[in-house]
Amino acid sequence: MESQSGPQKPKAYHHGDLRNALIHAGLELLAEGGAQELDLRKVARRAGVSHAAPYRHFADKQALIAAITEEGFHWLAERIETALREVAVEPFEQLVGIALAYVHFAQEHTWLMREMFSGLTIERETFESLHTASKTVYRLYTDVIRRGQESGKFVTGDPAALAGVFWSVLHGLAILIIEKQMRPYTDGPEGTERVTRYTIESLYGGFARR
Amino acid sequence: MESQSGPQKPKAYHHGDLRNALIHAGLELLAEGGAQELDLRKVARRAGVSHAAPYRHFADKQALIAAITEEGFHWLAERIETALREVAVEPFEQLVGIALAYVHFAQEHTWLMREMFSGLTIERETFESLHTASKTVYRLYTDVIRRGQESGKFVTGDPAALAGVFWSVLHGLAILIIEKQMRPYTDGPEGTERVTRYTIESLYGGFARR
DNA sequence: ACCTGAACACCGTTCAAGT
DNA sequence: ACCTGAACACCGTTCAAGT
Secondary structure (H helix, E strand, C coil): CCCCCCCCCCCCCCCCCHHHHHHHHHHHHHHHHCHHHCCHHHHHHHHCCCCCHHHHCCCCHHHHHHHHHHHHHHHHHHHHHHHHHHCCCCHHHHHHHHHHHHHHHHHHCHHHHHHHHCCCCCCHHHCHHHHHHHHHHHHHHHHHHHHHHHCCCECCCCHHHHHHHHHHHHHHHHHHHHCCCCCCCCCCCCHHHHHHHHHHHHHHHCCECC | CCCCCCCCCCCCCCCCCHHHHHHHHHHHHHHHHCHHHCCHHHHHHHHCCCCCHHHHCCCCHHHHHHHHHHHHHHHHHHHHHHHHHHCCCCHHHHHHHHHHHHHHHHHHCHHHHHHHHCCCCCCHHHCHHHHHHHHHHHHHHHHHHHHHHHCCCECCCCHHHHHHHHHHHHHHHHHHHHCCCCCCCCCCCCHHHHHHHHHHHHHHHCCECC
16 A cells, blocks of 8 residues: 555565564664564564464564574674684683673573573473574584593593583573673773682682692 | 352451551562562452542552562561571672572562562662662671671771672672573582582682782 | 542554455 | 465553452
């Protein structure tokens, strides 16, 4: 009906790729306005289709959000891989590199990060692909731990178990930073970097005095 | 109108304490059915008032959830204080005690924990009391760290900063456990306890080989 | 002061119908 | 096969009115 040629893309926009268009419209809305803006009707509107069209590609809202967070896990994995390439091969520096990548990701994609880990809106169990995506990230930590052990710098033990400990630190730090619980330590320029490095140093050296 | 005398409390139920009744109705609904069940109309129904009544006590849904999570922070603080009293005074064991209390709390009050930290539904900034409540918990860690330092067992440094590191580990671990990211390590009886203790041991000893 | 009932806007979801 | 428009149930919020 509307014969305007405004900001809308041409009618044949989704050459069968509406699914992808919806995911990216959702990512945009989430980044712009938070969880509140992530509603199915707005997503459809932004993708240029009717509010019923998404149901051709997603069973329900949860399924769309699952697809969105899956994309988030891919982004996170890429971010960490890039960081690992740009940082020294020294194992400790690799841990710091991962940590900074993780925390920066959380700060740059706060709402996405919340959706990825809150457990509030999607039931992980239902979406197997999400599980796979997060395992990919987990493997990155494990590899670094293993290399650190091989070079004799890290303590011995099951690398995957140690990676779990590392992930806990990373994740807790990232969440507490974005939820403003690490103030005033994160204040000022380079505040985030300082706190992150300090955290990994503390983990590396341990709490025990010797 | 309804003249049934069923499970409802008598009419004069809220002797001016509707506010509290709403908070506890909300806590119940959250525990029973998760975030989805936490809706204002259901909360009002459970408290035995009309759906408009909550607006006498809370500006909006967010304000009610803020009050609910504030109660969560009080529970968490009590849980940790109790654990600290029941555990040995040896500093390392106190860290383990806090960690177990935190993780168990997360497992027993999963939905509440998610609301407390997800950042998805309430904007912390708006509710100053929430900030105060979480600081109370933070102080518990700091005290233990300080005592550990005084007894010469822990490394030196700003106790509050070290407490931040400790909280990161705790929180990351709790979240990753309830979001099922620590499988298969948490499987089996005592799985949670084993993983938690292992995590605190790793933090205590550090990742660096010596 | 505190609560109710009706009303409004908006969202998730469904479905018969269109091309 | 893919999308639309109308319709339904339900929720957050407001407001005039009741005691």
